[in-house]
Amino acid sequence: MSVPKIRIHGLNGGEWRSEGDYVLYWMVSSRRSRWNYALQYAVERAREMAKPLVVLEAIRCDHRWSSERIHRFVMDGMADQGVAFAQTSALYYPYVERQKDEGKGLLEAMAQRACGVVTDLFPGFFLPRMLGGAGGRVQVALEAVDSNGLLPLRAAETVFSTAYAFRRFLHKTLPPFLLEMPEASPLSGVTLPRLGRLPVEIVRRWPAITAEELAQGASFSGIAVSRAVRPVVGVRGGEEAAQKRMRSFLAHGLGRYAEERNEPALDVTSGLSPYLHFGHLSTHEVFAALVEREGWEMARLGKATGQREGWWGMSKEAEAFLDELVTWREVGFNMAYLNDQYDQYASLPDWAKQTLDEHRQDPRPYLYSLAEFEQVKTHDPLWNAAQHQLMREGKIHNYLRMLWGKKILEWTRSPEDALAVMIELNNKYALDGRDPNSYSGIFWVLGRYDRAWGPERPIFGKIRYMSSDNTARKVDVKEYIARYAP
Numbered sequence: 001m002s003v004p005k006i007r008i009h010g011l012n013g014g015e016w017r018s019e020g021d022y023v024l025y026w027m028v029s030s031r032r033s034r035w036n037y038a039l040q041y042a043v044e045r046a047r048e049m050a051k052p053l054v055v056l057e058a059i060r061c062d063h064r065w066s067s068e069r070i071h072r073f074v075m076d077g078m079a080d081q082g083v084a085f086a087q088t089s090a091l092y093y094p095y096v097e098r099q100k101d102e103g104k105g106l107l108e109a110m111a112q113r114a115c116g117v118v119t120d121l122f123p124g125f126f127l128p129r130m131l132g133g134a135g136g137r138v139q140v141a142l143e144a145v146d147s148n149g150l151l152p153l154r155a156a157e158t159v160f161s162t163a164y165a166f167r168r169f170l171h172k173t174l175p176p177f178l179l180e181m182p183e184a185s186p187l188s189g190v191t192l193p194r195l196g197r198l199p200v201e202i203v204r205r206w207p208a209i210t211a212e213e214l215a216q217g218a219s220f221s222g223i224a225v226s227r228a229v230r231p232v233v234g235v236r237g238g239e240e241a242a243q244k245r246m247r248s249f250l251a252h253g254l255g256r257y258a259e260e261r262n263e264p265a266l267d268v269t270s271g272l273s274p275y276l277h278f279g280h281l282s283t284h285e286v287f288a289a290l291v292e293r294e295g296w297e298m299a300r301l302g303k304a305t306g307q308r309e310g311w312w313g314m315s316k317e318a319e320a321f322l323d324e325l326v327t328w329r330e331v332g333f334n335m336a337y338l339n340d341q342y343d344q345y346a347s348l349p350d351w352a353k354q355t356l357d358e359h360r361q362d363p364r365p366y367l368y369s370l371a372e373f374e375q376v377k378t379h380d381p382l383w384n385a386a387q388h389q390l391m392r393e394g395k396i397h398n399y400l401r402m403l404w405g406k407k408i409l410e411w412t413r414s415p416e417d418a419l420a421v422m423i424e425l426n427n428k429y430a431l432d433g434r435d436p437n438s439y440s441g442i443f444w445v446l447g448r449y450d451r452a453w454g455p456e457r458p459i460f461g462k463i464r465y466m467s468s469d470n471t472a473r474k475v476d477v478k479e480y481i482a483r484y485a486p
């Protein structure tokens with residue numbers, strides 16, 4: 001098998017059965033036809049057993065925070081995949097649940113006829129629970145493949161509490177994994193036996209969504225999904241849009257990234273986080289594109305120092321970008337994978353909990369409820385603009401996202417309340433929400449991955465402080481406020 005063993009996680013100890021009708025790939029987080037270890041593994045199994053390959057991509061209509069916004073993005077991806085898989089010998093089966101619980105039983109029904117089931121490993125949101133449950137219900141082998149990042153999740157056995165410690169670990173551990181890349185197009189040039197259609201009882205009870213319905217998105221009347229959060233106008237999900245975005249960033253944004261990425265008005269960051277979150281784009285593919293841009297080779301890797309710059313042996317801007325894409329992104333995956341409490345207040349470092357506790361009774365200059373935050377009713381025009389951007393565009397520029405969180409800490413009754421408000425607003429509105437990095441960012445506001453700072457301040461204690469006035473001094477916010485004023 002060409003997929004590294006370290007990335008394959010058996011979920012139920014079940015056997016592969018040669019009497020099955022097909023190999024099933026249940027695509028749950030790496031929602032793409034390219035640079036995808038799970039798809040590559042499923043293709044290899046199918047070739048080995050000379051069986052057809054069925055790819056099931058599904059979405060439930062009632063998971064926590066499910067909304068038209070998320071459905072639209074995922075369904076755009078399904079439309080792209082329909083086109084991509086039509087050119088291969090695999091059978092692609094996109095399923096969008098129309099009414100709550102209608103999708104129940106589909107996986108088991110498909111698995112009953114399968115030789116074995118391959119799925120994606122994703123260490124956050126409800127997916128670990130969902131996969132754990134499926135392990136008990138699927139009789140044949142159920143194996144999850146980790147395509148999450150350059151470093152396989154299993155390669156680290158401890159949780160890292162600072163980006164510096166994780167970076168040092170990466171410098172020592174990552175090089176051999178950089179020699180292993182998933183195939184760009186695991187199905188191209190591969191001929192598998194074709195399965196014309198699935199058994200009629202499956203197709204009747206759980207009909208695949210059609211290309212026409214996908215084009216309409218969740219707004220078509222048959223899907224019972226919350227209409228409270230509307231799709232983002234002008235933003236398309238899916239592999240095609242992800243490719244376009246990546247190419248445009250490499251051509252026009254990356255050169256300015258090191259110097260200008262903190263400027264909210266300039267918009268030079270990649271905008272790739274929603275595509276990475278939904279698996280429409282792979283970090284391996286982004287890394288390969290950087291390697292090509294930089295004419296890079298392994299011999300350029302420097303000494304393992306843990307320093308942010310200089311290890312990769314790439315241009316300044318590429319190194320700055322890789323520090324976000326690899327160090328910061330993957331330290332969050334490490335936390336979510338190894339710490340069951342990654343989304344709980346209890347998982348904050350002790351020093352942070354202690355200092356927040358010592359300032360629990362401090363008077364708050366303003367107090368807002370979740371509803372007031374959500375209705376953009378604070379006294380602060382910069383905070384309101386950030387919240388408005390989140391609601392309208394499903395994102396906030398990273399620098400202002402930090403400020404957004406710090407102010408919620410300052411204006412709520414307790415740090416636990418602040419955490420709950422941040423999680424709710426971020427995960428409800430952000431296209432990249434519900435990700436391990438949602439929790440990295442939100443918990444960073446409360447001290448995760450950070451150190452104690454002085455002087456000690458009311459409410460924050462030793463937690464790093466940010467203010468709108470300071471932010472306005474450091475970066476140009478006038479244009480931003482004008483653009484996003486509610």
Ligand SMILES: Cc1cc2nc3c(=O)[nH]c(=O)nc-3n(C[C@H](O)[C@H](O)[C@H](O)COP(=O)(O)OP(=O)(O)OC[C@H]3O[C@@H](n4cnc5c(N)ncnc54)[C@H](O)[C@@H]3O)c2cc1C
Nearest residue numbers: 269270271272273324325328329398405432433437438441
């Ligand atoms: C309060 C708060 C909430 C956040 N919530 C999320 C979230 O829900 N989902 C999410 O992906 N990120 C979150 N972040 C991290 C960061 O804001 C976003 O990853 C980044 O702004 C995405 O924009 P981009 O793709 O243009 O980033 P770029 O600057 O182009 O970076 C490229 C990629 O690197 C990763 N990355 C960049 N910055 C960070 C960071 N600080 N931490 C971890 N990974 C990073 C992302 O995958 C990003 O797409 C949050 C940060 C804060 C302070």
